Amino acid sequence: MAHAFRGPAQSDGEMREADAVTMARCGDAHAFECLYxxxxxxxxxxxxxxxxxxxxxxxxxxxxxxxxFRKVQTFRGDSRFSTWLxxxxxxxxxxxxxxxxxxETSLDATLDxxxxxxxxxxxxxxxxxxxxxxDHVNLGKAIEQLPDGYKEIFILHDVQGYEHKEIAExxxxxxxxxxxxxxxxxxxxxxxxxxxxxxxxxxKREAIRISVEQHKREKKFQYAKA
Numbered sequence: 742m743a744h745a746f747r748g749p750a751q752s753d754g755e756m757r758e759a760d761a762v763t764m765a766r767c768g769d770a771h772a773f774e775c776l777y778x779x780x781x782x783x784x785x786x787x788x789x790x791x792x793x794x795x796x797x798x799x800x801x802x803x804x805x806x807x808x809x810f811r812k813v814q815t816f817r818g819d820s821r822f823s824t825w826l827x828x829x830x831x832x833x834x835x836x837x838x839x840x841x842x843x844x845e846t847s848l849d850a851t852l853d854x855x856x857x858x859x860x861x862x863x864x865x866x867x868x869x870x871x872x873x874x875x876d877h878v879n880l881g882k883a884i885e886q887l888p889d890g891y892k893e894i895f896i897l898h899d900v901q902g903y904e905h906k907e908i909a910e911x912x913x914x915x916x917x918x919x920x921x922x923x924x925x926x927x928x929x930x931x932x933x934x935x936x937x938x939x940x941x942x943x944x945k946r947e948a949i950r951i952s953v954e955q956h957k958r959e960k961k962f963q964y965a966k967a
């Protein structure tokens with residue numbers, strides 16, 4: 742039976758969150774303990790919802806607070822601290838997902854037929870559909886180049902298989918926003934992968950040119966010796 746994650750009980754003299762954040766940025770250990778008491782259950786709930794495994798959720802919760810300890814100085818107050826910690830936790834879980842799974846997928850296989858029409862043929866441009874299954878190295882590199890919002894939703898939906906309703910709950914956004922970000926992420930990935938194929942083709946042509954030039958020089962040298 743799954744057991745609930747329980748952080749230390751909150752003390753009567755608990756400091757305010759804003760004060761705890763300020764002091765934590767200065768390295769105050771008591772302030773970190775306070776932030777842990779305030780947010781550990783919420784962070785655990787998010788990890789459990791994403792990972793689906795209580796033991797893994799506990800590990801991810803600890804990792805999230807370890808990252809909080811390392812990165813709290815980067816919190817500038819542009820958003821609520823709980824929102825910032827939520828995003829940090831999502832990134833921790835997504836990183837765990839990426840470590841466990843190879844990002845091998847056909848980009849075209851992830852495109853819904855009613856989301857986008859087939860792109861017009863552009864002569865001289867490699868067609869991703871002719872390349873079948875994209876190798877996970879190139880796809881992984883392309884995903885890492887996506888803006889954070891695109892990257893999160895693409896991984897949650899197309900790699901982990903979450904529905905848009907679930908993604909909206911995890912990220913605190915609307916279902917419409919999740920669908921829009923996913924569509925934009927796929928379009929950006931297609932562009933990045935097209936450029937990767939162009940670059941590969943250019944490198945191949947250059948390698949052939951160098952090989953031909955070297956062969957010509959060798960033939961010329963042999964002719965001169967004769």
